[in-house]
Amino acid sequence: MKHKRVFWVLIGNENTGSSRIHGHKVHQALLRKGIKSKILKQGNSTLTLKKKIWMLLFLKKGDLLILQKRKELSLRKLLSLLKFKRVNIAFIDCDLPKCDDSLVKYFDYIIGTSKNLFQLYQRHHPQKKVRYIPDAVEYFEKKKYIHNKKAIFFGWLTESRIEKINSLKKLFESLGWEIHTMSNNPQADIKWNDWKKIETFEIISQYSASLIAVDDDMLSKYKSSNRVLQSLAVGNIVLCSDIEAYREVIVEGENGFICSSALEWKNALNQISDQNKRNKIIERGYETAQNYTMDKVILKWIYYLEL
Numbered sequence: 001m002k003h004k005r006v007f008w009v010l011i012g013n014e015n016t017g018s019s020r021i022h023g024h025k026v027h028q029a030l031l032r033k034g035i036k037s038k039i040l041k042q043g044n045s046t047l048t049l050k051k052k053i054w055m056l057l058f059l060k061k062g063d064l065l066i067l068q069k070r071k072e073l074s075l076r077k078l079l080s081l082l083k084f085k086r087v088n089i090a091f092i093d094c095d096l097p098k099c100d101d102s103l104v105k106y107f108d109y110i111i112g113t114s115k116n117l118f119q120l121y122q123r124h125h126p127q128k129k130v131r132y133i134p135d136a137v138e139y140f141e142k143k144k145y146i147h148n149k150k151a152i153f154f155g156w157l158t159e160s161r162i163e164k165i166n167s168l169k170k171l172f173e174s175l176g177w178e179i180h181t182m183s184n185n186p187q188a189d190i191k192w193n194d195w196k197k198i199e200t201f202e203i204i205s206q207y208s209a210s211l212i213a214v215d216d217d218m219l220s221k222y223k224s225s226n227r228v229l230q231s232l233a234v235g236n237i238v239l240c241s242d243i244e245a246y247r248e249v250i251v252e253g254e255n256g257f258i259c260s261s262a263l264e265w266k267n268a269l270n271q272i273s274d275q276n277k278r279n280k281i282i283e284r285g286y287e288t289a290q291n292y293t294m295d296k297v298i299l300k301w302i303y304y305l306e307l
Contacts, residue, residue, distance in 0.1 A: 002306035003064035003088060006030060006037040011069040013042045014196035017155070018094045021135050021226055022113060023068045029136075029298040035307050052078045061086040064305060068092045071099045079106035090305060093117055096219050098124065109305055113224040114245045120222070131304045134248075135226040136297035137233040137289050139201040144235075145279050147272075149177045151239065152207040154192075154200075155227055157183035160215045168213065171262055175269045179211055205234035209272070212240035225249045229292050232256070232285035237278065239268050255284040 008027055012019035019042060030037040040055065041047065047055075055078065059065060065087055067075075079089060083106050090109035093099060098120060104110070110130045112118035118132035151172065153165055162185075169179050182190040182203065190203065204210065210231035214220040225245040231238050232249075238256035240246045250256040257268035272278045301307070 003062060004036060005063045006035060006066065006305075006307065007059065007063060008037070008039045008041075008066050008068065009047070009070055010039060010042040011044055015194060017195060017226070018113075019068055020196060021138065022092050022094060022111075023066075025136060025138065025294060026298065026301055029294050030301070030307065033298065033302065035302070046072055046074055047078070056081055056085070059085065059087045062088075064088045064090060064307070066090045066092065066305075069094060071097075071103065073100060073102065076102055076106075079103065082106075093121070094222075094224055096222050101125075104128070111304070113226075114222055115248065116244055117222045129304075131300075133300045133304065134292055134297060135224050135229060136294040137229050137292050139198065139230065139233065140289065140293075141201060141205050141234045142286065145275075145282060146206070146235070147208050147275070147278060148206075150207045151177060151179050151209040151211040152182055152204055152236075153179065153211045153213065154182040154204055157181060157185035157188055158215060160217075161213060162187060164213050164215075165211070168211070168265065171265055172269065175266065177269060180207070201230070201234055204231065204236065207236060209239050210236040212238060212246070214241045214243060228256070229289055233289035235282050235286060237272055237281055238285065239265065249288060251284075253281075255281060255288050 008023055010019040010023040014020045014024050027037045027039055059082060088108045089106055091107045092111045094113040104125055110121050110128055112121055112132050113135055115132050118130055122130045165179060165181060172179050180189040182188055182192050184193045212227050220243055223245055225248060228238050228240055228246050228249050238250060240258055242258050242260040246258060250258055252258055259265045259268055
């Protein structure tokens with residue numbers, strides 16, 4: 001064990017997906033393993049001068065400070081002084097833009113939550129310790145084999161995603177399917193803000209399928225597979241867009257479907273109209289999710305961060 005104490009500075013609270021999955025959940029798992037872990041700050045407001053001074057006085061040699069998606073340049077002086085005190089610093093990223101080089105130079109560990117993000121940092125900083133650690137599933141529910149011909153999109157609902165979903169609605173409706181949306185966006189069918197509640201997953205599991213459509217842009221290429229994994233873990237059939245993070249999890253027609261054209265979306269819906277085929281996909285999907293339990297994923301964190 002190199003680090004006896006772990007401290008966190010998170011970009012959001014438990015209702016922020018990345019901070020909950022890569023911060024709070026990992027922190028709680030470390031505590032269960034008997035590792036000293038404490039969240040010092042959560043939320044996207046900048047650290048006050050008073051907080052920075054307190055951290056400089058409190059943190060000591062051998063401590064590990066984990067920054068979750070904190071990319072503000074105003075941290076440079078603090079990180080420089082912490083390194084002088086021989087405090088180790090880890091950084092977790094799950095989105096573009098890449099963290100500025102003037103901050104990266106202070107990081108001892110960099111964690112990317114998708115392989116594309118991992119490769120981006122590895123390419124730009126070959127001398128740094130960079131590791132890909134997949135998201136852990138938050139909630140498992142072994143459910144009955146629901147086939148109500150309803151699909152749910154859950155998560156951040158951008159204008160481009162609304163357009164994409166609206167275009168897919170016509171296609172789905174032509175085959176007797178419905179699409180519902182769940183988001184904090186006022187345009188969502190289910191307006192939802194309290195993502196940390198178990199009820200979130202209970203709602204998602206009431207649908208036959210999860211529609212995981214992403215924007216056709218560079219940002220989406222660096223996303224993690226958390227919505228895919230969580231859907232498999234509650235027994236939903238995954239119908240998702242074609243990005244690498246999803247291909248790492250989904251084997252086409254075996255445990256879900258990857259779709260990039262109207263024909264592929266239709267083919268997926270037609271295939272799951274067969275009960276035997278549908279049930280096998282649900283079973284295989286659930287088995288896939290079992291590879292991403294927190295009990296398994298936390299071992300990667302502990303090993304990489306030398307805890």
